[in-house]
Amino acid sequence: MNRCFHLSFLLIVATAIAGASSRAQAAAPAAANDPNAAGRLLLEQYDCTACHAASASQGQWLSPKVAPRLDDIASRASAEWIEHYLAGPNQTMPGTTMPDVLHALPAAERDSAAEALTHFLLSRNPTAFHRRAPDRAAVSRGEILYHQIGCVACHAPQKKGAAAIASTPLPNMAEKWSFDGLRRFLLDPLASRPSGRMPNLRLTDREAADLSHYLLRKTRVPAALELAFYRGNIRSLDDIDDADLVRTITADGFAVESAMRDRPSALRFSGWLRIDQPGDYTFYFNAVGASRLEIDGKVLAGDESWQRQKVDAKAAVHLTAGVHAIRVDYVHRGDRPASVKLQWEGPGIERGDIPTARLQSEREAAPEPAAFVLDPKKADAGRALYAKLNCAACHEQKAPAVVPPALAAVNDGRGCLADTPPAAAPDFHLNEHSRQALAAAIKSLNQAGLAVPSPKQRIINTMAAFNCTACHSRDGVGGVSADRDPYFTSNVADGGDETRLPPRLDGVGDKLQLAWLDRVLTQGAAVRPYINTRMPQFGKENVGQLAELFVAVDRKPEKLAASPDAPDAQKEAGRKLVGTNGGLSCIACHRFNREPAQAMQVMDLVTTTDRLNEDWFARFLRDPNRFHPGTRMPAFWPDGKSLLPMVLDGSTDRQLAAIWRYLADGTRAKFPEGLSRQNVELIVGGEPVVYRGKLWEAGFRAVAIGYPGGMNVAFDAEEMRLSLLWRGRFLNAAAHWQIQGMGQIHPLGTDVFVFPHGSPMAILADANAPWPAEASKDLGMKFRGYQFDTLRRPTLLYAFGKTNIEDFFTPIDRHGTAGLSRTITFTDAPPADLYMRLAAGKITAAGENSWRINDAMTVSVKAGPAAILRGKGQQQELIVPVRFTNDKRQLEVEYAW
Numbered sequence: 053m054n055r056c057f058h059l060s061f062l063l064i065v066a067t068a069i070a071g072a073s074s075r076a077q078a079a080a081p082a083a084a085n086d087p088n089a090a091g092r093l094l095l096e097q098y099d100c101t102a103c104h105a106a107s108a109s110q111g112q113w114l115s116p117k118v119a120p121r122l123d124d125i126a127s128r129a130s131a132e133w134i135e136h137y138l139a140g141p142n143q144t145m146p147g148t149t150m151p152d153v154l155h156a157l158p159a160a161e162r163d164s165a166a167e168a169l170t171h172f173l174l175s176r177n178p179t180a181f182h183r184r185a186p187d188r189a190a191v192s193r194g195e196i197l198y199h200q201i202g203c204v205a206c207h208a209p210q211k212k213g214a215a216a217i218a219s220t221p222l223p224n225m226a227e228k229w230s231f232d233g234l235r236r237f238l239l240d241p242l243a244s245r246p247s248g249r250m251p252n253l254r255l256t257d258r259e260a261a262d263l264s265h266y267l268l269r270k271t272r273v274p275a276a277l278e279l280a281f282y283r284g285n286i287r288s289l290d291d292i293d294d295a296d297l298v299r300t301i302t303a304d305g306f307a308v309e310s311a312m313r314d315r316p317s318a319l320r321f322s323g324w325l326r327i328d329q330p331g332d333y334t335f336y337f338n339a340v341g342a343s344r345l346e347i348d349g350k351v352l353a354g355d356e357s358w359q360r361q362k363v364d365a366k367a368a369v370h371l372t373a374g375v376h377a378i379r380v381d382y383v384h385r386g387d388r389p390a391s392v393k394l395q396w397e398g399p400g401i402e403r404g405d406i407p408t409a410r411l412q413s414e415r416e417a418a419p420e421p422a423a424f425v426l427d428p429k430k431a432d433a434g435r436a437l438y439a440k441l442n443c444a445a446c447h448e449q450k451a452p453a454v455v456p457p458a459l460a461a462v463n464d465g466r467g468c469l470a471d472t473p474p475a476a477a478p479d480f481h482l483n484e485h486s487r488q489a490l491a492a493a494i495k496s497l498n499q500a501g502l503a504v505p506s507p508k509q510r511i512i513n514t515m516a517a518f519n520c521t522a523c524h525s526r527d528g529v530g531g532v533s534a535d536r537d538p539y540f541t542s543n544v545a546d547g548g549d550e551t552r553l554p555p556r557l558d559g560v561g562d563k564l565q566l567a568w569l570d571r572v573l574t575q576g577a578a579v580r581p582y583i584n585t586r587m588p589q590f591g592k593e594n595v596g597q598l599a600e601l602f603v604a605v606d607r608k609p610e611k612l613a614a615s616p617d618a619p620d621a622q623k624e625a626g627r628k629l630v631g632t633n634g635g636l637s638c639i640a641c642h643r644f645n646r647e648p649a650q651a652m653q654v655m656d657l658v659t660t661t662d663r664l665n666e667d668w669f670a671r672f673l674r675d676p677n678r679f680h681p682g683t684r685m686p687a688f689w690p691d692g693k694s695l696l697p698m699v700l701d702g703s704t705d706r707q708l709a710a711i712w713r714y715l716a717d718g719t720r721a722k723f724p725e726g727l728s729r730q731n732v733e734l735i736v737g738g739e740p741v742v743y744r745g746k747l748w749e750a751g752f753r754a755v756a757i758g759y760p761g762g763m764n765v766a767f768d769a770e771e772m773r774l775s776l777l778w779r780g781r782f783l784n785a786a787a788h789w790q791i792q793g794m795g796q797i798h799p800l801g802t803d804v805f806v807f808p809h810g811s812p813m814a815i816l817a818d819a820n821a822p823w824p825a826e827a828s829k830d831l832g833m834k835f836r837g838y839q840f841d842t843l844r845r846p847t848l849l850y851a852f853g854k855t856n857i858e859d860f861f862t863p864i865d866r867h868g869t870a871g872l873s874r875t876i877t878f879t880d881a882p883p884a885d886l887y888m889r890l891a892a893g894k895i896t897a898a899g900e901n902s903w904r905i906n907d908a909m910t911v912s913v914k915a916g917p918a919a920i921l922r923g924k925g926q927q928q929e930l931i932v933p934v935r936f937t938n939d940k941r942q943l944e945v946e947y948a949w
Contacts, residue, residue: 086509089516091493096517097149098480100468100490102446104459110497113505115517115594117149118247119446127179127822128233128244131170131424133223139166142481147221149480151468153441156475165437171427172434178426184231185413186269188280189297194266197259202585204539205522217535226270232822234264236927242591243925248518251588252926254576257809261825272418275302276411277323281316288358289344289381292318304408308341308382312390314829319382323413324375325406332370333398339363340391343382347371354381361386371398375415460498464491507604514598518590526557544582544653548684551582551654559679561599561606563672568663569599579655579663610667615709617700623722625700626714629707630657632726636688636696639727645719646798647727647786652684661716670708719800733784733800736760739844743783748798749806750775755838756797757846758782763863763872764801769835771828772850773812777872777909777947778804803949805909808892813852813934815885819920823889823929855880864946871948873914878934878941886934890945895921895928903930909949916943 092113095101099116106114125134133144139162141150154162199209208219225234237243238260241250255263279302284295295318303311306321325347327333337345337353343363344354353365384390397403412418444450462469467477469487482490505513515521521530523540532540532553542552561569571577574592615622630638632650641652660669671678674692676685688695689704700706714721734741736758747754753769756776766776780801811828824831836849836856848859858877864870876888890913891905898904902912903921911930913919919932932943 086512088493088496089513091489091491092497092513093516094486094490095493098151099149099446101459102449103442103452103456104462105455106459106497107502109502109504110459112510113497113502113513115514116247117249117517118245118449119150121244121246122173122176122447124177124179124244126174126177126181128230128237129228130181130183130230131174132422133228134173135163135166135170137223137228138169139163145221145223148223151478151480153443153478155473155479168430168434169437169443170434171430172432172438174424175426175428175431175434181230181424182232183271183273183421184268185273185275185278185300185302186265186271188300190262190265190299191269192297194262194264194269197263198266199539200541200584201253202523202588203253203263204536205585206519209536209539215535222267225267226272229264229268231264231268231271232825234268235260235825236822238263240925240927242589243927246591246593248590248594251518251590253586253588257825272414273302274418274420275323275413276305276408277303277321278413279303279311280320280322281311281314282318282320284317286317286383289318289342289354289383292320292381292383302413305405305411306380306392306394308384308390308392312384313832317383321378321380321382323378323411324415324417325371325378326375326410326412327371327373329399330371330373331399332368333396333401334366334368334403336393336395336397336403337363337365337367338391338393339382340388341382341384341386343380343392345394346377346379346381348376358383358385375412378411459494462494462498464495507601511598511601511605514595514601518595520557523554523585524557526560531556541584542582543584547582547652547654550680550683551580551652552584554583554585554587555580556680557602559606561602561604562608563606563665563668563679564602564663565665566599566603569602570596573598579659582653607665609665610671612667612670612709613705615706615713617706617710619713622710622713623717624714625707626710626712627722627724629696629699629711630714631724634696634698635725637726639724641684644724644727645721647723647784650726657715658718658721661712662718666712669712670705673708673711674704734758734782736762736782740846741782742838742846743785743797744769745785746797747776747783753835755846755848756783757861759845759861759863759872761863762801763870764799765861765872766799767848767859769850771809771811772833772835773810773828774807774874776804776806778802779870779949803908805905805947808889810889813886813888815883816887817885819887819922819931819933823931852886853883855882855886864948869948871910871946874945874947876943876945878936878943881941882934882936888932888934888943889929890919890932891930893928894926895930897921905930909947912946912948914944914946 095116096114097117099119101111101114101116102119137144137150139154141148141152154165157165195211198204199211206220207222208214208217238253238255239257241252242248278300280300281298282292282295283298284291286292286295298316303321308319311319335345335347335352337343339354339357340362342354342358342361344357345352345367347369350369352367352369354363357363380392380394382390382392394406395403396406438444439453442452442454445452456467465471465487467473468480469482469490470477473479480486511526515524515526515530522536523532525531540552540554544551564572568577572587573595574589576587576589578587617625629635630644632639638657640650641654643649643653643656645658646656674687674689676683676687689708692704694702694704694707696702696707700710734743738760740760741758743756743758745754746752747756747766750756750766750768751770754775755767755769757765757767759765762780764776764778764782765774767773768775776799778799778801780803782800783797784800785797811824811826811831811833813828813833814824814831816823832853834851836851838846838848840846845860845862850857850859856879858879860875860877861872864873891903891911893906896904898910899912901914901919902910903919904910913932917933917935919930921928921930923929934943936942
């Protein structure tokens with residue numbers, strides 16, 4: 053990894069951007085040959101051109117960091133945090149690029165102005181702000197994600213004992229964010245921050261929830277008890293401590309009946325009991341199952357309940373005034389319904405249930421949150437102040453009413469650049485280095501005859517603006533720094549740096565096809581699943597130009613010699629070369645059509661011709677070390693001579709052309725000889741084929757159905773959701789049938805459509821209520837199997853609470869339409885306010901009762917209640933209220949490509 057930073061300029065840049073040192077380090081390499089790079093980065097970070105308009109030529113040098121959209125801030129940030137932040141941005145969040153717009157006001161007026169602005173901002177979309185107790189199991193998963201998928205490329209590591217690293221600052225997360233607001237933000241950061249400095253890491257719903265729990269792990273909410281769910285091989289109550297913690301929630305009391313719906317192996321209630329009057333207290337403890345009661349770590353009842361399968365005990369204990377740790381463990385044993393009942397009596401207390409007011413989930417009880425009450429008069433005052441301060445210039449990209457000087461008229465030492473900015477100018481808390489860097493950059497941009505940045509310079513500028521060099525090196529600049537190196541990991545053993553570090557970008561425009569580069573940059577295409585760090589998505593509007601720029605700068609096409617071999621002969625020779633029987637054993641390290649390799653598990657060979665330019669591919673195979681110094685890829689054609697003279701007369705050109713021709717068949721290519729697993733493809737004939745097992749995106753309990761005509765469905769029986777639709781070939785079951793089900797199957801066909809994770813059904817207060825993050829089982833869903841009709845077509849059976857549901861698919865039999873028809877029958881009356889989510893993502897209208905989802909599939913509601921489209925950007929949802937006016941109770945939906 054290259055650490056070629058220009059030291060003196062790095063010091064200037066790092067001090068210029070207080071708190072944003074990760075971005076500063078991104079600019080520092082470029083600054084080695086460009087003394088104005090640091091200042092331009094500041095111009096972008098502070099979005100100076102929102103007020104000081106840049107000319108067309110100046111604008112080509114800048115990628116401004118647009119301020120976040122505030123229209124739904126009420127659901128994201130607490131009123132208290134917003135008010136404190138507006139009153140003193142740099143004090144509330146050191147290193148922020150938000151200027152202090154109230155700096156000239158006296159303290160009392162500043163606080164009143166911040167309060168008025170807060171009321172205005174929250175009046176624009178008065179959604180209630182809610183905090184949520186962290187789930188300790190999700191916190192543990194989120195900690196792994198945060199330090200594994202790339203968050204620490206920009207933000208500081210947060211593991212206990214981690215060394216401090218210069219990073220993009222985070223606010224006090226627990227003070228600012230609501231859980232649901234942060235979860236939605238992480239799923240689609242560009243919706244509220246369109247300039248892409250916070251990229252989309254393509255998180256699943258579960259991952260976004262886990263990360264939110266982790267980042268909000270210090271959140272405190274008032275609660276009586278914590279209820280923990282455990283799973284594992286529990287053979288005594290003592291085994292609970294070693295079992296797997298599944299999740300934690302808050303509880304008002306010790307009731308276990310509803311908690312057992314999740315079928316945990318064990319439950320643990322824990323909290324603190326407040327004693328006001330010291331004295332002797334008696335506890336009456338009854339349970340069906342194995343259960344025990346502890347006070348201050350001492351077992352009072354139930355220690356012998358494992359064999360008895362019940363508890364009926366009375367225990368007395370002397371308790372002092374104050375709080376005492378209380379815990380109840382429970383494992384359901386026997387055939388009787390689960391139950392726990394705990395009562396007490398003591399000084400001045402008659403026998404009865406322990407009041408919730410006497411219980412608290414933390415030793416120091418969390419304070420009751422102050423309710424925010426919107427004041428229309430303050431909101432009106434805030435609206436006027438919002439306009440006066442030109443807030444819309446940054447947050448809404450609207451021209452100010454009083455237009456400040458253009459960038460070309462900005463002078464050194466005045467306005468924002470003054471040592472003490474005047475009242476009319478915002479205060480960015482710039483230090484001397486910042487002002488000097490900004491002044492120099494502005495001067496360079498204001499020079500007569502400003503040249504248009506070259507394609508190479510535009511690449512450098514863009515990579516600096518979006519911190520690409522935190523992960524990737526190019527032309528000897530950037531790459532993973534030594535202090536962040538431990539957080540870049542692989543999920544394969546002994547793969548070396550190539551399987552854990554993001555690839556170098558030297559010559560990437562010569563290597564990769566333009567279409568593939570565009571897919572990587574704007575659609576998240578990836579072929580390195582063994583690298584835990586994810587390629588972030590910054591938005592097509594922000595980095596979409598990079599693909600063409602890389603090609604323009606790097607591409608050096610070379611003409612290849614024509615091969616005299618017939619296509620079929622080429623393919624067969626290529627197959628032999630890739631295989632192990634007299635070949636080069638490429639499949640020893642490379643996966644092939646998703647099938648595992650024999651040793652290492654590096655990128656899948658069938659993606660080769662979709663990604664690479666053929667002439668680059670030929671050059672690389674002749675001398676891999678030239679392109680990737682230190683690579684483990686061996687040279688099979690040293691000095692241009694083949695190691696296999698018996699194949700195609702030993703001609704290097706013909707052999708390379710044969711491999712390319714063979715791999716060009718992609719997923720249709722015949723498997724090479726010696727692949728560690730044979731192809732066990734499930735062929736769909738005249739009747740449907742049902743397969744159950746572990747399936748990509750459909751989980752461990754997938755039910756996959758292949759229909760005649762090449763239409764396929766996958767249903768996740770764990771989440772009770774439709775997970776996949778695809779066309780063409782069905783599945784290759786070798787991964788399950790040949791190694792005891794340890795592998796994971798992927799669809800073999802094309803046009804694979806993935807549906808969102810999470811429960812497909814939920815009870816909502818209204819159509820605008822957020823979709824719950826809880827798992828389907830937690831919301832009352834249960835899978836009941838499936839049954840066949842006379843044509844061997846399966847009907848999936850599941851339930852929501854007491855409502856039984858039948859789910860039936862059949863291919864659409866209509867000329868010109870390829871897709872599936874789905875009939876969902878509620879055999880019992882559904883509960884009130886039940887909704888079903890049909891799709892999520894980018895959704896556009898496609899006709900009456902029809903919608904286009906992610907530009908990939910059309911969903912149409914043919915019968916039943918009208919669907920509701922809600923949300924915006926990439927986070928729209930198509931939901932249906934499950935309400936029927938007749939006894940048919942059927943919802944009919946079509947999915948078409």
